[in-house]
Amino acid sequence: MTLAEKIGQMRQINASDGYPPDWLGDELRAGRVGSILNNVDVGMVNEMQRIAVEESRLGIPLLVGRDVIHGFKTVMPIPLGQAATWNPDLIRDGASVAAREAATTGVNWTFAPMIDISRDARWGRIAESLGEDAYLTSELGAAMVRGFQGDDLSESGTIAACAKHFAGYGAAESGRDYATTNIPENELRNVYLPPFQAAVDSGVSSFMTSFSDLDGVPATGNAFLLRQVLRDEWAFDGLVVSDWDSVRQLQIHGLTENDRESAFEAVTAGVDMEMHGDAYANHLESLIEDGRVDIATVDASVANILRIKFRLGLFENPFTDPDSLPPIGDPEALETAEQLALQSVVMLRNEGGALPLSAESMNSVAVIGPLADAPIEQLGTWIFDGDRELSITPMHAIHTLVGHDIDVRYLRAMETSRSHSTEAFDEAVEIASETDAVVLFLGEESILSGEAHSRADISLPGAQAELVRRVRATGKPVIAVILAGRPLTLTDIVDDVDAILFAWHPGTMGGSAIADILFGRQSPSGKLPATFPRMVGQIPIYYNQKNTGKPPSPDTVVHIDDIDAHAPQLSLGMTAFHLDAGYTPLFPFGFGLSYTRFEYRDIEIGSDEIRLGESLLVSAELANVGDVAADEIVQLYVRDLVGSVTRPVRELKGFRRVRLEPGESARIEFTLHTDDLAFVGRDMQRSAEPGEFHVWIGGSSEADLQANFRIVADD
Ligand code: BGC
Numbered sequence: 001m002t003l004a005e006k007i008g009q010m011r012q013i014n015a016s017d018g019y020p021p022d023w024l025g026d027e028l029r030a031g032r033v034g035s036i037l038n039n040v041d042v043g044m045v046n047e048m049q050r051i052a053v054e055e056s057r058l059g060i061p062l063l064v065g066r067d068v069i070h071g072f073k074t075v076m077p078i079p080l081g082q083a084a085t086w087n088p089d090l091i092r093d094g095a096s097v098a099a100r101e102a103a104t105t106g107v108n109w110t111f112a113p114m115i116d117i118s119r120d121a122r123w124g125r126i127a128e129s130l131g132e133d134a135y136l137t138s139e140l141g142a143a144m145v146r147g148f149q150g151d152d153l154s155e156s157g158t159i160a161a162c163a164k165h166f167a168g169y170g171a172a173e174s175g176r177d178y179a180t181t182n183i184p185e186n187e188l189r190n191v192y193l194p195p196f197q198a199a200v201d202s203g204v205s206s207f208m209t210s211f212s213d214l215d216g217v218p219a220t221g222n223a224f225l226l227r228q229v230l231r232d233e234w235a236f237d238g239l240v241v242s243d244w245d246s247v248r249q250l251q252i253h254g255l256t257e258n259d260r261e262s263a264f265e266a267v268t269a270g271v272d273m274e275m276h277g278d279a280y281a282n283h284l285e286s287l288i289e290d291g292r293v294d295i296a297t298v299d300a301s302v303a304n305i306l307r308i309k310f311r312l313g314l315f316e317n318p319f320t321d322p323d324s325l326p327p328i329g330d331p332e333a334l335e336t337a338e339q340l341a342l343q344s345v346v347m348l349r350n351e352g353g354a355l356p357l358s359a360e361s362m363n364s365v366a367v368i369g370p371l372a373d374a375p376i377e378q379l380g381t382w383i384f385d386g387d388r389e390l391s392i393t394p395m396h397a398i399h400t401l402v403g404h405d406i407d408v409r410y411l412r413a414m415e416t417s418r419s420h421s422t423e424a425f426d427e428a429v430e431i432a433s434e435t436d437a438v439v440l441f442l443g444e445e446s447i448l449s450g451e452a453h454s455r456a457d458i459s460l461p462g463a464q465a466e467l468v469r470r471v472r473a474t475g476k477p478v479i480a481v482i483l484a485g486r487p488l489t490l491t492d493i494v495d496d497v498d499a500i501l502f503a504w505h506p507g508t509m510g511g512s513a514i515a516d517i518l519f520g521r522q523s524p525s526g527k528l529p530a531t532f533p534r535m536v537g538q539i540p541i542y543y544n545q546k547n548t549g550k551p552p553s554p555d556t557v558v559h560i561d562d563i564d565a566h567a568p569q570l571s572l573g574m575t576a577f578h579l580d581a582g583y584t585p586l587f588p589f590g591f592g593l594s595y596t597r598f599e600y601r602d603i604e605i606g607s608d609e610i611r612l613g614e615s616l617l618v619s620a621e622l623a624n625v626g627d628v629a630a631d632e633i634v635q636l637y638v639r640d641l642v643g644s645v646t647r648p649v650r651e652l653k654g655f656r657r658v659r660l661e662p663g664e665s666a667r668i669e670f671t672l673h674t675d676d677l678a679f680v681g682r683d684m685q686r687s688a689e690p691g692e693f694h695v696w697i698g699g700s701s702e703a704d705l706q707a708n709f710r711i712v713a714d715d
Contacts, residue, residue, distance in 0.1 A: 003295075005058060006302045007284045009034035012065065012241065012275045020048050031056040032281070034273060034305055035063035035109070035241075040385060042322050045106030049318045061309060061318035065241075065275075068110035068148075068159070069128055069382035070094070072101035074333040074390060074508050077344045078380040078449075078485060079114060079144075081504030083130040083529035084592070085343035086633045087657050088143035094340050095147025097333045100157035102385075104322040108312050109160040111208060113144040115195040116165055119540040121530065122175025124453035127381050127485035127505070129170060131529030132542045132589060134191050135652045138198035145202040153205065154313025157325050163199035165210035165243060167225055168192050172212060175539065177454045180213045186645055188214075189680040197234055205238045205308050209271060211246050218253045220246040221262070226270030239304040240270055245277040259283060267293055272301035329390050334509055341506040341513035343631070343657075347499070347524035347593040348490070348532075354437075354477050354498035356520030356595060362436040364407035367395055368428050368471065369441035369464075370414040371483045377417075380485055380505025381450025390508045394441055394481065397511035401519055409435055417445045418462040425463075425470045437477040439518060440468060440497070446505060449485025458488050458536055465492045472496045481514055487532040491586055502526075523595035523630035525657070527700065532587040538578065543589035543701035544648035550575045551649075552583040590635050590652070590700035596626030596662065600698050605707045611714060612688055615673045620697040620705055622658060623665035631659045632699060634668045639694040644681040650701055653677075668697070674711055 001009075008031045015024060015036035027033050028051040039045055045064055053059045070076045076094040077084075085091065095112075102110065115137050118126040130137040141163070150158035168188060172179040183192060196207070207230065210219035219225060220242050230236045250262040263279040264287055274280040287293040309315065326332070347355070357365065371377050375391035399408055413428045414421070432438045442464050447453065459465070460482075472478055480497040482488065485505055494500070501524060503514055516522045533541045556573030560580045563572070577583040599622070606617035622634055636654035640647040654670040672695070674688040681687065690713040696703040 001058065001302070003285055003288065005031040006298050007280060008032040009060065009302045009305050010273050010280050010284070010298070012037060012273050014276045015039040015048065019044055020051065025051055028052045029055045031058055031060070033062065035065055037065035037275070039064070040066060040105040040107060042105045042320050046319050049106070053318045060306070061314035063109045063160070063305070063309060064107050065109040065111060066102060066107040067112070067382050067384060068098050068102045068107065069112045069114065070380070071098045071337065071507060072385050073328045073387040074101060074337050075379045075383055075386040076337050076340050077507045077510070078127045078505045079130055080127050080486070080529060081344040081506060082340055083136060083140055084346050084504065084526035085340060086136070086527055086655050087343055088139050090336070090340055090343060091140050092143040092147035093336045095144045096150065097336050099148045099150070099159045100325050101328050101333065103157050103159055103320065104325045104328065106320040107159060108314065109162065109206070110148055111162045111164060112148070113141045113161065113199070114164050115141040115199060116170035117192050117195065118170035118530070119542045120170070120172070120175035121458050121487040121533065122454050122456060122536065122539060123170065123172055124177055124449045124455070124485070125170070125451055126530065127449040132531060133529065133544065133652050134194045136529055136655070137195040141195050142198045142202035145199055145204045149203060149205065153311045154316070160205035160308055160312060162206040162208050162241070163196050163204045164208035166196055166207050166219060166230070167210060168214045168219065169210040169212045175454050177452050178211050182215055185684060186680055189684060193229065200234045200236050205311065207236065207238065207240045209240065209242050209246060211243050211249065213253055218250055218255055220271060221250050221255055221265035221269045223269040231270065237304065237307060239272045239308050241273040242266060242271045242275050242277070244275050247271065247274045247279045248277045260287065263287060264292055267297055267301070272304045329387070337507050338509035338512055341510045342516065342522055344504055344506060344526045345513060345517055345524050346502045346526035346528055348502050348587055349494065349497065349500040350593055351498045355479060355518065357437055357479070357518055359402040359405045359519055362406055364409060364435040365398070365402070366431045366435040366438040367398055367408060367410045367441070368413050368431065368438060369467070370412055370417045370419070371443055371445070372410065372441035373412070374445070377445045378483055378506055378510045380446050380507070381453070383446070392509055392511040394511040394514045397515035398518070401515045407435070413467060414462060414464070416462070417443060417448070417464065420463050422463050422466055425467055428467060429470050429474055432471045432474040432476050435476065437479065438471050439479045439481060440471060441481050441483065442468070443482040443484040443488070446485070456536070458486060459492055460488060460490070468493045468496050479518070481518070483510070487530050489533055489535055489586070491534045494586065520595065523628055524592065525594060525631035525633065527590050527592035527633045528587055529589070531585045531589045534581050534586045538581050538585070541585055544651050546646050547649050548576045552577040557582045588701050591702070592633070594626070594630045594632065596624050596628045596630040598632045598699060599623045599625050600703070600705045603697055603705045603707045605695065605709055608709045609712055610674065610709065611712055612674050612690065615671050616709060617669060617671055618695055618697065618707065619667050619669040621665055621667050622660065624660035624662055627662050629659065629661045631657050633657050635698060635700065635703060636670045637696045637701060637703060638672070638677065640677060640679070640689070641692045641694065643679065643689055643691070647679065650696070652701070677711070
């Protein structure tokens with residue numbers, strides 16, 4: 001390869017402008033392009049591959065990239081919603097549907113999974129994440145990788161996955177997208193990096209760098225991340241792509257003076273391919289000629305890129321025949337989307353058994369709200385290719401399910417979720433008064449979350465809280481179904497509704513799933529993958545916090561309204577709480593209600609002492625003591641009481657989705673190896689330490705069924 005051909009491989013071009021314009025055709029012929037993104041017209045993609053393969057000197061096929069984040073034409077719930085299923089197999093299936101639909105267009109590389117830990121619901125991209133927990137994100141992210149890539153990347157219908165954004169992007173200050181992150185190395189290694197290491201272990205083909213600045217060195221120029229951790233420690237042999245123009249942005253960050261220096265920093269840090277930017281194309285050659293960059297650096301990058309092209313089988317099969325794959329939106333795709341939506345819905349409240357509604361014992365239902373019948377708004381962020389025509393809206397599904405038996409009255413009431421007009425609220429009240437129950441479809445439209453869509457106030461936007469209060473005043477049962485791209489602060493409305501179903505942006509089949517849950521065809525079974533704060537000022541709030549030297553407890557909390565006039569400074573609880581919010585969230589991580597009642601009993605541990613390198617069996621009995629069959633997500637948490645660095649008050653170490661019939665019970669077993677209890681200590685090495693542990697099994701991060709054990713040192 002000539003130097004120009006090598007540098008060509010390191011260049012990814014935005015090809016969204018339709019048929020390869022002359023200039024792009026010329027670049028392809030000259031071997032100056034290694035990858036394109038954002039063209040999903042199979043005819044055009046095949047033509048670009050043809051030029052690359054037949055008309056360039058070396059005939060190297062193209063990587064064809066696209067953000068296939070949660071489905072392609074058939075849209076699955078947003079990733080945060082998928083995380084609420086706690087179901088790795090189903091998530092794998094969703095990614096595999098997305099891969100084969102995308103592959104019909106010639107796409108062979110997706111920029112997913114996004115596995116940035118996020119403890120801040122203001123951040124718009126929490127929607128694309130798998131939530132706040134490193135273990136859950138690791139398990140589910142790896143499942144997505146397996147779904148996209150299948151067992152063999154060279155098979156048709158599989159596409160290369162990309163672990164992004166490496167690393168720390170989710171810690172953007174104040175949840176403002178692209179803002180600076182400062183993460184101490186110990187926290188980086190214990191919280192933010194494990195999902196990426198799990199992605200490497202699952203065989204992910206590529207990594208994308210983050211836009212963000214990490215401790216003063218933007219990720220796209222960060223050799224500690226890209227060389228020391230990713231290549232040296234984890235032995236990753238795939239390719240690293242920058243984020244969109246993030247090489248040139250090194251200058252805007254203030255790390256470099258110009259594009260040439262940005263190319264130098266990025267390539268030496270270990271960025272193999274530049275996404276949509278021309279710093280590499282314009283400057284790498286002269287950097288090598290001047291001896292600033294070693295040719296071996298470029299050779300290694302090109303090898304990383306070609307390796308993925310070989311693994312994809314592109315040299316044998318560069319072209320796409322869409323008819324060789326199942327049709328878009330086939331029954332299997334829709335069924336997978338529906339199952340994911342169904343299992344993602346989290347019931348947050350159900351006072352007096354308000355849900356499920358029974359079509360047999362009512363005559364009418366009011367369906368009110370801006371998100372009841374809005375095909376695009378249930379799809380969420382990153383739906384470049386999502387087909388709104390496929391969407392089954394809740395309104396449509398409720399009609400289909402019970403429209404023959406009861407009167408279904410619909411009113412949109414607000415033009416968008418952000419509307420401030422209350423003009424239609426009188427009519428909403430009238431309809432509510434005339435029906436037996438009201439289902440309000442509230443939340444955020446698709447556009448309010450996702451990249452560059454952060455919010456400082458994460459309550460229900462517009463006049464929605466007012467709508468809730470007006471409808472509430474009718475005295476009718478009020479059910480809120482909330483569609484949103486993030487946890488919301490629901491403190492405002494939580495006591496004004498009888499039940500809440502939190503449905504995220506549920507995707508194409510969201511309506512059917514919601515209708516089935518509302519009318520009791522299925523029990524809700526999702527559990528929260530992220531903590532719901534009472535108010536925004538509690539953020540960051542997450543379950544696996546540290547204990548502090550002054551941990552709060554119910555008897556130390558004082559509320560601002562209860563402070564005596566002229567109280568002296570030291571009269572309060574002197575623990576870690578807010579005077580106006582206490583210290584607990586509105587809904588904790590792992591929480592979610594069911595139509596049945598589950599009881600946890602009789603926790604057992606195989607031994608109360610194990611040695612380093614040994615495993616421990618932990619089990620508890622789960623009983624369905626309610627009236628309906630349902631799934632429960634059984635969760636295992638541990639606390640390492642003393643460590644060489646302080647340890648979280650709880651950490652998720654296992655989970656399992658279990659289905660039980662009414663009256664049925666089962667013993668649920670987990671195996672904990674001491675490696676599962678390892679953490680990165682003061683020396684930045686990962687190891688388990690001897691000492692005392694608590695372990696809990698239960699239905700949320702507040703589980704209280706506890707046992708204790710010790711790890712003893714080898715003598
Ligand atoms: C996002 C990436 C995405 C890329 C390509 C960027 O703005 O940060 O996540 O993959 O665009 O669309």
